[in-house]
Amino acid sequence: MNDIYDFDCIVAGGGIAGSLAAASAGRMGLSVLLAEEQGALGGSMTSSGTGPMMTFHAGSTQVIRGITDELVRRLVKKGLSPGHTVDSTGYTYTVTPFDAEGFKRELELMCLEAGVTILYHASIESVSLCAGRAESVSLLSCGKKLSARAPYFIDATGDGDLIFQAGVPYAEGRDSDGKDQPMTMNFRLSNVDIDSIRALMDKDASLFPFLRSKIGIQKEASRLSCSGFEDIMKDGIKRGEITFDRDIALFFETNTRGEVIVNMTRINGESPVDPFGISRAETEGRRQVWELYAFMKKHIPGFACAHLIASGPSIGIRSSRRMKGIYTITADDILSARRFDDAVVAFGYPIDIHSSDGAATDSRFLKDGEYYTIPYRTLINASVPNIMAAGRDISASFEAQASTRLSPCCGALGEAAGVAAAIAKRHGCLPIDVPTGELRSVLKEQGAFLG
Structure with missing residues (x-):
């Protein structure tokens, strides 16, 4: 029993x-x-x-408060988060x-x-x-x-x-057609040269599409968020160095300086609630991680000396x-x-x-x-x-x-x-x-x- x-x-x-x-x-x-x-x-x-x-x-108004913001305050107090900071991708208002x-x-x-x-x-x-x-x-x-x-x-x-x-x-x-959004296998890289990427943002905002109308906001960000390098990505796909559909480099600095979360893999055509489908997605996600890791070290500014810390460990479901x-x-x-x-x-x-x-x-x-x-x-x-x-x-x-x-x-x-x-x-x-x-x-x- x-x-x-x-x-x-x-x-x-x-x-x-x-x-x-x-x-x-x-x-x-x-x-x-x-x-x-x-x-x-x-x-x-x-x-x-x-x-x-x-x-x-939402703009200057903090709309998520209560126990969720209490969690952030507790993390900040322990040095485990810098708190809310400007989203330097330019996509939304803040990131945490x-x-x-x-x-x-x-x-x-x-x-x-x-x-x-x-x-x-x-x-x-x-x-x-x-x-x-x-x-x-x-x-x-x-x-x-x-x-x-x-x-x-x-x-x-x-x-x-x-x-x-x-x-x-x-x-x-x-x-x-009942299709879900694609799944993503995130991965973390250390030893990223954040200062060189910041310098590129200062020099040529056209490389970063959501920054074009928000010039200079990256200077306010205590941790860097980046969405850009479209031409580099397109060239990589043309050469066959990237074998899946992804149009932009997207990464976010964590609480640890020089460490980023890369959100770029894309696994389409599998259901996240099908046992074999999600198993195939996990495998394909890791394959894409290693492909992107090699590509970013070779072609994306700031990543030449980056080191792969971890993938996932589980597939991300949208x-x-x-x-x-x-x-x-x-x-x-x-x-x-x-x-x-x-x-x-x-x-x-x-x-x-x-x-x-x-x-x-x-x-x-x-x-x-x-x-x-x-x-x-x-x-x-x-x-x-x-x-x-x-x-x-x-x-x-x-x-x-x-x-x-x-x-x-x-x-x-x-x-x-x-x-x-x-x-x-x-x-x-x-x-x-x-x-x-x-x-x-x-x-x-x-x-x-x-x-």
Whole structure:
């Protein structure tokens, strides 16, 4: 017989959304189980080498605050992040570099301080339903099956694993053919000559497309972000040194000076929720990493003496399953900077769709300084109403999810879900019946900006 454990709330997925959902619920008195497949928290930020966080701001307004910004302040205090700094790619307002190892530990500390029970190396096997509600989950960890029960569940897996197992309706990919955005195997390089790249930015901004209208902003950046060298990339493709579609060199300096995260590999045509598809993507991603590493050392200014520290270690996923909730946020909602009465998050990042077919990126920007809000209704559903989504798998169109998937937004969504679970427990109601006025009031008390 399986071991059975009881909690007030079970959170599936320990990325930034799940970790901050668990910590938020725990701080409000709930007993919380946080189940994570890897051996550390942080999700894509630590297990996929993604970084920096983009963006906490809309113009000069900081729109991501609350527990997500608390995480940053804690990292800054320990020297594990320089904090928010100007995005010197020119693409968005700010970036927030961090130390990945510090990120893992700080999320862990925040959860432990809130009394959260963390279960690592845990995969969701199945979800048991009773009278249309989720009753328990079956987990597999270290070859052992465990069952955990709770009145409230939060799916923060990114891929919607919990909602999929529970039979909650979901969408995947773009409407035309179901294809997701390409996956990316990020990698880190040390010993990069950042000063020489800064000097190039000062000398010839035309090499960096998003800087052309923002000349000089790189001087304000405490860590360098770079998007450029299009002609060098095109020549590399023509010569066959680069064998996949990528139109630009994109890299970001981490908390450690001279160390960068390279976000350039592109794996199309594989589903991130197909076991063999994602396995092929992992293999192809590493092949592209080594190809790019050799190319960058040879051709990209500043990289001649660079050293490969790590790839991944897991493939980075931009889009997969998205819950069909009470409301689905759309591209029109974002681009019109819509304000919702039940808003639980405000965000200012553009729609950023990496082509499912080639090298192009479809970028659609809000007006300068504008932000949109995300309604609570995107976190809840009517099919299995005691399951909420938080993070990349909320109810959003394919286009809208290309903005809401960014880590600061996911952290804020996690806080909203965790607080909603606590309020639901307080009232003895389902998440769908949580008073949104009370939810918004508590979030504001905790420092969130809701527009």
